[in-house]
Structure formats: structure tokens, C-alpha cells
Amino acid sequence: MATLELRGVEKFFGTTQVIHDMNLSVADGELVVFVGPSGCGKSTLLRMIAGLETLSSGEIHIDGRRVDYQPPSRRGIAMVFQSYALYPHKDVRGNLGFSLKHDKVEKSEIDRRVNIAADILGLQDLMSRKPRELSGGQRQRVAIGRAIVREPKVFLFDEPLSNLDAALRVHMRVEILKLHQRLQNTMVYVTHDQVEAMTLADRIVVFRAGRVEQTGTPLELYRTPANRFVAGFIGSPAMNFLNITCKHGTVLLAERSVCQSTHPDGEATLGVRPEHLQVDESGPFSGEVSVFEHLGGEAFVHLTLSDGQELVARLDGEHRFKPGDTCTLGIAAEKCHVFNQAGLRVDR
Amino acid sequence: MRRVQDQLSSAGIHLVLLAWTLLALFPLTLIVINSFKTRKAIFGDPLGLPTGKALTLSGYESVMTNSDFPMFFSNSLIVTSVSLFLILLFGAMAAHAVSEYEFRGNSIISLYLIVGIMVPIRLGTVALLNLIVDLGLANTLTALILVYTAQGLPIAIFIFSEFLRSVSREIKDSARIDGLSEYRIFFEVVIPLVRPVIATVAVFSMIPIWNDLWFPLILSPGEETRTVTLGVQQFIGQYSVKWGSVLAALSVAILPVLIMYVIFSRQLIRGITSGAVKG
Secondary structure, eight states, X not given: OOOEXXXXXXEEETTEEEEEEEEEEEOTTOEEEEEOSTTSSHHHHHHHHHTSSOOSEEEEEETTEEOTTSOGGGTTEEEEOTTOOOOTTSOXXXXXXXXXXXXXXXXXXXXXXXXXHHHHHTOGGGTTXXXXXXXXXXXXXXHHHHHHHTOOSEEEEESTTTTSOHHHXXXXXXXXXXXXXXXXXXXXXXXXXXXXXXXXXXXEEEEETTEEEEEEOHHHHHHSOSBHXXXXXXXXXXXXXXXXXXXXXXXXXXXXXXXXXXXXXXEEEEEEOGGGOEEOTTOSEEEEEEEEEEOSSEEEEXXXXXXXXXXXXXXXXXXXXXXXXXEEEEOOGGGOEEEOTTSBEEOO | OHHHXXXXXXXXXXXXXHHHHHHHHXXXXXXXXXXXXXXXXXXXXXXXXXXXXXBOOHHHHHXXXXXXXXXXXXXXXXXXXXHHHHHHHXXXXXXXXXHHOOOTTHHHHHHHHHGGGGSOGGGGHHHHHHHHHHTTOTTSHHHHHHHXXXXXXXXXXXXXXXXXXXXXXXXXXXHHXXXXXXXXXXXXXXXXXXXXXXXXXXXXXXXXXXXXXXXXXXXXXXGGGOXXXXXXXXGBOSSOBOHHHHHHHHHHHHHHHHHHHHHHHHHHHHXXXXXXXXX
């Protein structure tokens, strides 16, 4: 149980700055997800929290204690890696107990903690197997178990599910969520997958190029993205962006009014989520169907609007379109997002 | 049709390998066979088997009883095993240092450590001899051990660093989080991961040391410090050569290499191929 606080943390590799003046605090028991495209510095920041990378400047506090000059093992953290990083020559029990044995924890205490972790993760039947005899999901469970036995103040996850196949990823995502609900630990989780971020996080931190773009709960980011980058990153399928013009507080798409906005007269960008579009004969989005994908319960329709812009909509599975059909879509005004030329959100 | 072709090509490959094996084993077999024969039989019928009147163990007898051969043998064993231990230890440690840590001059140092592969150590014999004499190490096993360690290190570092680079960074980081010191990470995490490579380096380093005649002859030719290869020369006299004894001594000298190879062969093959075949 602990808080985590970053104060003015910066990191340079040579002359390249990869983390810019990072200030962030994680509350006790909170699960914070760092999300962003690859190379945005999120993994580097996690490694800095773990103590595997040095800080160029700034401070890191865990549980109110400054830790940035301490070695990883003294910070009260445990980390789960993308490649599992199990010791291949030790069996599951050996892997789970290794750090405790090294810490000269008493044998009975090691056994107790290892057994608890094994129970939580369902590893009891696998205790004498070597990592190479385990499946991907089992290996990742052992890696998580190895973190649990350390009884850390803060759990760090570095893209733990990226090496798993799609079905297993969904399963392990639920397991991690259950684990968090059970242990109520402070956790920092790094991923580039926005679905993982949305489903797991109490709070999401969106990174781009070493800076925080926006921090907030998953729904806050979904409903009121601060800028075009966050809007495009959060949500699946991704938000549509259309070039529009604003005139006297009205957003116009090819001379048709879409919604109201406080944006001054001129060019701007309209963001609409595919799931908010509906078939509406009087709607502003009219165009020719280029591709129609049917998934059973839902369907994706790809439109080419009259001015040549592309638009994707997620519709109810009842709808049927053929390529070449004309389709007209509408949207509730409050679901529209307007971004100015700099990409920042403009209030309605 | 496909299967017949496959079988044919497989047979062809085996034929070539078999021919190669015969060729490689021929001199060895000749040594071993003739070591059990009388002098007359060796020259009368070099390819004949040691049967009937030709069979004798006198070569082995004279090697084991009338000579210092057991001492030579133990000298060789000491020199080889100590050198090997030092080569493996320092080679793996140096390779770990240059492959794991980023520091100024890293690439220059790694180049410096492996450039010895290209320089034949024998070119420096005169300088080495002077140095060894100055150090008062002439006619000692220590002299040989030092020279062999220096001789074996470059190739050992080269092979080790190639493999150590492939050890997952996350495993080492994970060990750091578990609180292991850098030394323990090396000995408890990295070394067990590269065991096959250790076997490979061990065999490659051991054979030239065991077989070397040059440095024992120059640096420690004294009675007490002779190695097997040098010791065998005592059976080669100015006027007569005791061929039975020479061959017997050589046959015995093959044994340690053979034993070592049998122990390591499985790991050795894995070490040689694991770089090529991922997984």
C-alpha cells in the first residue's frame, strides 16, 4: 500500500530528451495505465521508477520516501516484463522464491508466500515445471507470481500481455484486473494497447514524445479528449476526423450544418466516433458506401463523402449496404468534438 | 518420387560424412593399433592388427614404469585445466562486461580484447621468453599457464560476447529488481544461460593447449615441468626411436581430450548450432 510521486522527472539519452518535466502522482491502491505509441517514453519512465534507468533530473517518491538514488531492490517495487523474464534453469517454485531466498527470508516464510501466490494464480500443479514446459499464459502468471511474493508497495507492469495471443490476452487482462481488486495494490501498467488501458485503468496517462498529453479516467478521456491525439488514440475503432469550416458559431461540413461550436470562423477539424453515427436521412454525412463489413451483431460501413473525405461508422447489425449504395448518417450534436488548427479541443 | 530423391540425397550426405570420418580416424587408428605391436611388426606390417606374435604391451609397460610419463601427464593436466579455468572465467567476465554495460570506450576495448585472434602468439615467443625469464618463471608450469591463458582469451571473449549479447536484457533487469549484485547476476543468472557456450569454448580452447609442443619446449623444458607432448620426445633418441613407446604414450595422451569431448559433446553441438537456429 503506497503512493507514487514523480516530481520534475527528466531523462536525456545523450543530447536527446526522452522525458520532459514529468509530474505525476499515483494514489494508494490506484491502477494507473501509461499508454502511448511506441517510442513515446512510457517504458523508459517505468524503468526509471523501477530503478533500471537513472534520472537526468527530478525526484521519485514511493510511500513518501525519496527513492530515486536507491537500487531497484530497495524501492519496494516489483516488475513484470513483456518477455516474462523467468529464470530458465529454475522451476516455477524456484522462480517464485528466488528473490526471497536471496533476501535471506526464512524458509517457512518463503514457502508461505510462494504458496499464497501460487494459490492466487492457480500455479499449484505447475510448481516443479521449468519455464520452457509452460505455455505463454502460464509463464506470464509465474512472472506475476514472482512479483506478488515480493509483497511490493508498487507493482510495475511493462506491456505484460503483448507476447500473448489475442484470446489469452483478454483472459489475462481479466486476471490482472481481478488481482488488482483482490490485492488493492498500487499498480503502474504500461501498454500501447488502448483497449487494455480502457478496461484496466482507474486512471490513464496518455504519452506522446516524452510528454503527458492528458491524464484522466478512461471515460473522461473518451468523452472529453483534450486534443486530437488523445481523441484518435482512445477508442476503437479510431475516431473519424473531418475537415470542416466554422461560420458564426456553426460547424459546416460541405455547407450542411453539423453542430454548434465556439470556434472562431475558419477551418477546423471535426471528430466523430464511429459508434455515435446513426442512419439518419436528414443527417449531415452523406456519401457513397465503399466497403461494408458485417460482424454479426454490428457492422462497419466505410463512406466516401461527397467532398472526398473518408468516414467509418459502426451500425447496428440489422443494416445492409452494398458498395456503391448511398448512405446518409447523422449524429447527436453533443457527441461531436471540434478541434482547432493546433489540434486542441474547442468547447461547444 | 520425392521420397526416393530425399533418400538418395540423404544417402549421399552420409556417404560423404562416412568418408570424412574414415579419413579423420585413420591416423588415430594407426597410432592405437601400432602401439600394441612389436617394433618388427610395426615396420613389417604397419596396417596389420596386433594379433599373435605381433601383440605386445611392452610399449605401455615402458611408458608407465620406466619413464616419467605419469608426471608429464599430470603436468599436462594441471597446465590445461588451470589455463582452461582461467580462460573460461576471465573470458566470460570480460565478454559480459563489454556486452552488458555501456561505458566510454566500450567498442575500442572489445576490439582490443579480440584483436589477439589475428596475431599469432608465437610471433612474440622471444619477448615472452625474456619476460618469463625476467619474472623468474622459466621452467615452471605457471609460465605455461599464463601464456596459454593469454593465448586462449581472445577467441573465448569473441565467442562469449556473441552469445552474451543474445541473453535477454529483461532477465538481468529482473534479477536486479530481485536485489542480486552484478556479480551474482553474472554467476547465477547469465552463466547458467550460456552453459552450452561454455562447453564449446572449453573444447576449442583445451585442444590446442593439450597438444602444444612449442611453448613447453621453449619456456619449460626442464625435467620436472615437461608436458606429455614434450615428454614423448624422450623416446625419440638420436640413434634409435622406441616407436612402441611413442605410440603408446600418444594413445594415452588422447584419452583426456576424448573424455572431455564425450562429456561436453551434447552441449557442444547445441552451442555451435544455437546461434544459427533460433529457438
